[in-house]
Amino acid sequence: MIERTAAIGGNHTWCFHAGDVPPELVEVVDRITTYRWDGYAVRFPGWERILLEPYAGTCSPALAAAVGDAFVHAEHGELRCGVAVRTVSAERVELETGEILSAELIVDARGPQHLVVDRAAGYQKFVGVELALTRPHALQRPVLIDATVPQVGGFRFFYVLPLAADRVLVEDTTFARDPELDVERLEPNCLRFAAAAGLAIARVIRTEQGVLAMPWSASYESPGAPLRAGYQGGWFHPATGYSFPIAARLAAFIAQRAPRGVVGAELASLWRAQLQQIRFCHRLNKLLFHWFAEGDEWHVFERFYRLPAPVIRRFYALETTATDRARILLGRPPRGFSLRTRLAARLAR
Numbered sequence: 001m002i003e004r005t006a007a008i009g010g011n012h013t014w015c016f017h018a019g020d021v022p023p024e025l026v027e028v029v030d031r032i033t034t035y036r037w038d039g040y041a042v043r044f045p046g047w048e049r050i051l052l053e054p055y056a057g058t059c060s061p062a063l064a065a066a067v068g069d070a071f072v073h074a075e076h077g078e079l080r081c082g083v084a085v086r087t088v089s090a091e092r093v094e095l096e097t098g099e100i101l102s103a104e105l106i107v108d109a110r111g112p113q114h115l116v117v118d119r120a121a122g123y124q125k126f127v128g129v130e131l132a133l134t135r136p137h138a139l140q141r142p143v144l145i146d147a148t149v150p151q152v153g154g155f156r157f158f159y160v161l162p163l164a165a166d167r168v169l170v171e172d173t174t175f176a177r178d179p180e181l182d183v184e185r186l187e188p189n190c191l192r193f194a195a196a197a198g199l200a201i202a203r204v205i206r207t208e209q210g211v212l213a214m215p216w217s218a219s220y221e222s223p224g225a226p227l228r229a230g231y232q233g234g235w236f237h238p239a240t241g242y243s244f245p246i247a248a249r250l251a252a253f254i255a256q257r258a259p260r261g262v263v264g265a266e267l268a269s270l271w272r273a274q275l276q277q278i279r280f281c282h283r284l285n286k287l288l289f290h291w292f293a294e295g296d297e298w299h300v301f302e303r304f305y306r307l308p309a310p311v312i313r314r315f316y317a318l319e320t321t322a323t324d325r326a327r328i329l330l331g332r333p334p335r336g337f338s339l340r341t342r343l344a345a346r347l348a349r
Contacts, residue, residue: 011061018054021247090225105259109229127186128171155297216286239281296336
């Protein structure tokens with residue numbers, strides 16, 4: 001395994017709906033799961049909903065420890081950190097040092113920066129602060145969306161994870177039309193939100209940030225050699241940015257086969273199912289950014305979270321049925337749905 005940075009996992013928190021993990025990987029994922037909750041809440045102006053769907057998370061140190069331990073116990077495994085890759089082809093990798101590595105199967109998972117977007121996309125951008133508190137908080141479960149804040153720059157909300165009795169992660173997130181991330185402005189926003197929510201801040205433990213594309217059209221190659229994984233291969237959720245369960249799904253598929261048996265008809269079938277879900281998410285992204293003016297997008301999500309819990313669960317898992325997709329799209333449009341905004345978007349292209 002080749003990792004360009006000094007350690008595996010970077011500086012991240014990954015959360016997921018526990019039911020989205022493939023059954024064959026539950027035991028493995030459980031070993032790196034550091035946070036568990038019985039459900040989550042969403043908040044919009046005038047109402048709140050609690051969904052009792054198990055939610056979980058892990059963090060960079062836990063992932064790094066698990067990967068490191070796996071390589072310690074892998075007879076022929078080798079983990080190289082701090083090593084950059086120059087080129088990747090079907091059966092070989094050239095490192096920046098000039099060294100050539102060969103393998104029967106190469107998995108290229110170099111991240112969102114390698115996603116090829118055909119046309120303009122929206123962006124999910126966030127800054128999060130992990131806070132130590134002077135006294136325990138009263139949060140029983142995460143708040144995935146608190147959209148009761150001013151809607152500026154797009155669909156804006158705060159994401160709050162109670163990591164321990166005296167520790168929380170607060171993220172200022174926006175689904176925006178541009179990828180510019182103002183960290184110096186957003187970090188204080190998180191502190192102000194936390195204080196207004198009654199959290200007694202002792203200190204900032206760390207910060208994390210990200211900008212993820214929300215494409216409505218992108219070029220994905222059919223899975224081949226090398227196998228493109230992660231964002232660049234389309235193995236992620238285009239409408240939410242969640243990637244952990246999809247990565248686990250692909251990892252389980254690879255782990256159950258000999259290296260030369262991974263790329264083939266079965267992988268193509270798995271990809272077709274993924275691509276069907278991707279195309280639906282692309283359609284939703286286009287509707288969000290082309291048919292709703294900046295500041296009105298929150299109505300889309302308010303309507304979505306009024307749907308039955310099983311529909312919401314399958315959407316997060318990228319397992320929507322034809323009926324689910326109809327329920328999400330059909331019916332009275334959310335407030336803010338605007339032909340004028342759509343025409344303006346077309347003229348801006």
